[in-house]
Amino acid sequence: MSELAVVTGASGGIGEQIAAGLARTGAAVVLVARDRTRLEQARGRIRDAVPGAELETEPVDLANLAEVRSLADRLAERAPSIVVSNAAVIAPLDDRTPDGFHRSLVTNHLAPYLLLRRLADHPTARPRRLVVVGASPRGLARVPVDLDDLNVEDGRGLGFPPSFRPFVAYARTKNMNAMFVYALASRLAGTGTTVNGAHPGIISGGRLNRHGRGALKVFGSLCDLFAAGTDAGADTPVWLATSEEVEGVTGTFFVKRRAVETAPHTTDPHRVERLWRESARLVGLPAGAEPRGPGAEPTPLLP
Template identity: 85%
Template sequence: MSDLAVVTGASGGIGEQIAAGLAGTGASVVLVARDRTRLKAAQARIENAVPGANLETEPVDLANLAEVRALADRLGERMPSIVVSNAAVIAPLDDRTPDGFHRTLVTNHLAPYLLLRRLAERPTAEPRRFVVVGASPGGLTRVPVDLDDLNLEAGRGLGWPPSFRPFVAYARTKNMNAMFVYALASRLAGTGTTVNGAHPGIIKGGHLNRHDRGALKVFGALCGLIAAGTATGADTPLWLATAAEVEGVTGEFFVKRRAVETAPHTTDQERVERLWRDSARLVGLPA
């Protein structure tokens, strides 16, 4: 029986590339993304590239926590052995979900927190690998999470110019990803389930920057000049999900297949635990 793997944000970019790589190992792969049409197109491309690929799609809006809970329930019945949390967005600051959350916060952090935690709470004797796609540890050093303003109600410290502030909000959620990796890994130590983070690099070919305006759009265009392709971005997350040499490795953050340190504000135990508790409250789970 083949492994069951799940990839969020799999309708394009590095998510699609990761899904294709997993399909190439013989795993059955569930592609998760919001847009049904783009999901089906990604499925067709992967099937063309990987003959015999066993794929299915889950059209789920990760900015909708009710949909994420339902997805966790469906997947939990099947117990995936690999989950790669890759979906991310840079949304305008006034883009709020019906639940009142900033779309960047819920898509990039609360959704993986809810999904992986719900799956982790289902016991299994089989080994599992959870991989969370983050961002550059070096670049993120300067944008610590504002634990008093996770949902950007006050919007302190987002800097200038205003068009760049959505990127700073995004960067904070990427630091949340690293903090979540450490918190979940510590809780799952010794269970056979590993949790690791990865920076894919600056990558072109995705839809992360589709809402960019002004200075942020210029910044994105400049980054595109040095950006690598999706295969490069998928390499480290795919390696973490499949490679024998990282079997049993947990609670680490990787760049180019090397474990690296993230900023002290992401490893501070008090901060990590506070983010865990506040995230639990926001998604309606006990701490």
């Protein structure tokens, strides 16, 4: 039976290339994204590039936590051995979901938090790799998460000009990704499940900045001039999900296949734990087990 892999944000860009890369290894791949039409088009392109690929689609709006819970329940029954959380968006600050959350917060952080937590509490018969696609540790060092304003209610510290503030809010969620990797990896130590983060590089050909206006739109256009293609962006996530070189490695962040340190504000244990607990509250989960050190006995994340 083929290994089962799941990729979110797989209807184009880096996510589509990650899915294609996993399909080339022989894995059966579940493509997750909001737009059903674009998902089917991506599946067609991957099948053309990887004849015989086993592909499924899951049209799910990752900004809708109820849909994320349902997806997690469906996938948990099938025990995927690879999950790559890739979906992300730079949303206007007034773009709020029906639950009242900023769309970037939900899509980029709360959705992977909820999905991977629920999957992680279902044991698998084989080793499992969870990969979270983040962003440049160097670029994010100056934008620590505001733990008192995760939902950007008052917009403290988002800077000037106003048109660039959605990018700063997005950058905070990417630091949340790294913090989540460390928190989840510590809780899953010794379980056979590894959790790592990856920066794909500055990539062109995606739809991350599709809502960009003013200074943010100009910034995105300038970045595209020097950006690599989506195949380059997929390289490190696919490598983390499949390579024997990183077998057993967990709680680490990678850039171009190299382990790197992220900013101190992303590794501070008190900040990491506070983000974990506040995220649990926002998605309606208990905080669950405390972090564990190496060699500790596995315990459930959920009571």
